[in-house]
Amino acid sequence: MSSTRPGVGDALPDVALETPDGGQVKPSDFKGKKLVVFFYPKDDTPGCTTENIDFSRLAPEFDKAGVALLGVSKDPPKKHQKFAEKHGLVAPLASDAENGGLSDALGIWTEKQNYGRTYMGMVRTTYLVGADGKIARVWDKVKVKDHAAQVLEAAKAL
Secondary structure (H helix, E strand, C coil): CCCCCCCCEEEEEEECEEEECEEECCHHHCCCEEEEEEEEECCCHHHHHHHHHHHHHHHHHHHHCCEEEEEECCCCCCCHHHHHHHHHCCCCEEEECCCCEEEEEEEEEEEEEEEEEEEEEEEEEEEEEEECEEEEEEEEECCCCCCCHHHHHHHHHC
């Protein structure tokens, strides 16, 4: 990891993401509002499904706290749409670019190893961004259990 990886106090890089309906969304669209961006490896895998369901279940609470949610992976928009429909997800999803996307800018699209195989993958990471557009908190290598609730508490306290 290079030391240039954005962290607490830095602005979240303003890189556009594709929404399932074919539109675009970027961090600056949320200026003036708190934002939670949770990056996860892949739609419809056990941990990622649980994480998305947890954030969706707590979405009304985040909303009440004035916090926008955005789930991000490199899955294509159509896959996000199917994933959201299948599991009744209400937390909005967005697709990161194949190359040079937001996860690349954040240094969380990185080389991973599994069963001796090396591949590029997403490090499950969550960012809490203040209304000023600056990163207030980072959760690295997230463990899914109770994660959404912990993020909600931190967002309420911000």
